[in-house]
Amino acid sequence: TGCLNDNPYLGKGLLTGVLLVAKAGYLPGLNNLRVYSLLDPRYADKYGVSETEVREALDFEDLSAQATAVRDYYDGYDTALPNFRLYNPWSTLNYLSDKTLASYWIETGETDFIAQAMWSGPADTRETVLQLLKGEECEVPIEVDLD
Numbered sequence: 001t002g003c004l005n006d007n008p009y010l011g012k013g014l015l016t017g018v019l020l021v022a023k024a025g026y027l028p029g030l031n032n033l034r035v036y037s038l039l040d041p042r043y044a045d046k047y048g049v050s051e052t053e054v055r056e057a058l059d060f061e062d063l064s065a066q067a068t069a070v071r072d073y074y075d076g077y078d079t080a081l082p083n084f085r086l087y088n089p090w091s092t093l094n095y096l097s098d099k100t101l102a103s104y105w106i107e108t109g110e111t112d113f114i115a116q117a118m119w120s121g122p123a124d125t126r127e128t129v130l131q132l133l134k135g136e137e138c139e140v141p142i143e144v145d146l147d
Contacts, residue, residue: 038086039142044079048086051076061096073101 038047049057051071058064074092076085094104118129131138 038077038079041080044081045084045086047079048077049089049092051085051087054087054092057092057096061099063096063099069101070095 036043036046038044054070055064055067058067058070063070070092074087074095076087078084079086088105091104095101118125128138128140
């Protein structure tokens with residue numbers, strides 16, 4: 001948090017994908033946080049690359065024939081907006097650069113604390129994770145408020 005709280009040249013900072021973790025207390029020193037969720041229709045189109053943008057980028061790179069494979073592999077994610085899918089920018093950009101379908105996000109950081117929290121959590125959470133690891137579909141409620 002030193003780069004945020006102790007930086008005299010920074011008025012505001014934006015962290016993506018970590019604010020609920022920060023609010024839950026895993027990033028001490030951060031305060032006055034506001035969560036803008038992709039589950040909120042006002043912000044739902046701000047957290048990734050739209051399917052239209054992915055298709056345009058694939059066309060630009062002469063990869064339009066791979067559109068179905070890209071969608072099947074990266075699957076996009078639903079938002080609060082009906083019929084609006086977003087894709088992870090990191091994976092999308094790496095695919096466009098390497099022309100290889102791969103799990104690029106795995107190399108972006110440590111996940112040990114998430115695994116520990118999952119496996120020490122309720123039994124139904126472990127069962128859901130095991131279903132996902134087997135490649136099965138799961139439907140789970142999204143808990144927006146971790147307080």
